[in-house]
Amino acid sequence: MAKNLLRFFPAALAMAAVLASGGSVAQGDSAQSRNGAGRPAVGTAGSFEIGGVEVDATGKNASAARLAGWRLAQRKGWQMLSRRMGGGGGGLSDSALDAIVSGIVVENEQIGPNRYIARLGVMFDRNRAAAILGVSGKILRSPPMLVIPVEWSGGAGRVFEQRTDWQDAWAAFRTGNSAIDYVRPSGTGPDSLLLNAGQINRPGRLWWQALLAQYGASDVLIPIVHLSRLYPGGPIVGKFQARFGPDNRLLTQFSLRVASGDALPALLNAGIKRIDQAYQAALANGMLRVDPGLNARLPEAEIAPTETDESLAADAGVLESAGAGNLSVQFDTPSASAVEATERTLRGIAGVRSAVTTSLALGGISVMRVGYDGDVATLKAALEARGFVVTLGSGAIRIQRPRASLPPPDVQPENATAG
Structure with a gap:
């Protein structure tokens, strides 16, 4: 079964009351016509999410068994989150977990007596x-990016003219673990007129500036899917493209296939996951950055660089001529242990007085304040000797290890099938 947010029914009301001391249980969208407005986006930027938690629980009735399953999911999810953050996966009491769990998402469930x-x-x-884990909850994110999800099916490209499965999938995508700040319109009001398949091919910067200003975004992301059905109810092939910017630049493309029409949500969810990974990798590599033409007529305060994106401009000579002193060092932190390891590496370099992480983003790019006495070229050489790729900027340094390729999605490629 494809992922669906939990819909309440009478048997669940007692469980919701038990969990009321903590967070809320995620709910599905209300019934809407497929020809009506799009689906409102799920807001989860303030959450850590752990998916794929398998539970098997029993109780004196269906309601008690389900509550026991949710309790078990909370415990197992917390252990998984703790290990991801570099901890030992220590347990918390059920009452403590109730206080920090903000939602339960049903991916697949079977309920018996x-x-x-x-x-x-x-x-x-x-x-x-x-x-509780002893880490910063702040995550460094990209500038706000407007999402225009284009679905091609039956020879027509649609965004919000009609409600589409692609827009539904993007609205349901939980962004808490992503470094991309997605701005996802709901499809109401003028959205269907302003955001359409024709708009993505208009390169005029002034029009894009006015459009992005209405949505509070700095640039645009254009995820596209071409859906091909071999026959009604049969296999579906999805050809995905991750595009970005007012010039509609292609970042990556790939194809996925499922064996039946019932698996379409799984196909789209896997496509979104892989597209998000591509956007995050492009952000970390400096490829995904705000188009300079979109900032040409904006006040300087509005185009100030963000922590993750624009602080490493190409004027490295300013930094080299002035000497290092106190530097901001941006570095990848896939886990809490990576923070300590990178700090330890910096402190082991001759001339480094201090190295303290000032902004932590687990799974993203963190910022370290480094006190250094010496020439920045010497520091760069020392970091490169320790295996880092170093980029010099104006008052900042970006260091990173060579990146591994992205993991494959859960859905099989086009020449395979998935149920």
Whole structure:
């Protein structure tokens, strides 16, 4: 079964009351016509999410078994989150978990008279969980990026003219673990007129500036899917493209296939996951950055660089001629242990007085304040000797290890099938 947010029914009301001391349970969108407005986006930027938690629980009735399954999912999810953050996966009491769980997401469930088998997702409040784990809950994110999800099916390209499965999938995508700040319109009001398949091919910067200003975004992301159905109810092939910017630049493209029409949500979810990975990798590599033409007529305060994107301009000579002193060093932090390891490496370099992480983004790019006495070229050489790729900027340094290729998605490529 494709991922669906939990819809309440009478048997769940008692469980919701038990969990009321903590967070809320995620709910599905209300019934809407497929020809009506799009689906409102799920807001989860303030959460850590752990998906794919398998549970098998029993109880004296269906309601008790389901509650036991949710409790078990919370415990297992917390252990997984703790290990991801570099901890030992230590447990918390159920009452403590109730206080930090912000939602339960049903990916697949089977409910019997006294047994509950399910695959669930658990969302933890970012600030509360981070405080318990001893890490910062702040995540460095990209500038706000307007998402225009284009679905091509039956020879027509649609965004918000009609409600589409692609727009639904993007609205349901939980962004808490992503470094991309997605701005996802709901398809109401003028969205269907302003955001359409024709707009993505208009390169005029002044029009794009006016459009992005209405949505509070700095640039645009254009995820596209071409859906081909071999026959009604049969296999579906999705050809995905991750595009960005007012020039509609192609970042990556790939094809996925599922065996039946019922698996379309799984196909789209896998495509979104892989597109998000591509956008995050492009952000980390400096490829995904705000188009300079979109900032040409904006006041300087509005085009100030963000922590993750624009602080490493190409004027390295300014930094080299002035000497290092106190520097901002941006570095990848896939886990909490990576923070300590990078700090230790910096402190081991001759001339470094101090190295303290001032902004932590687990799974993204963190910022370290480094006190250094010496020439920046010497520091650059020392870092490169330790295996880092070093980019010099105006008052900042970006260091990173060579990046591995992205992991494959859960759905098989086009020449395979998935149910």
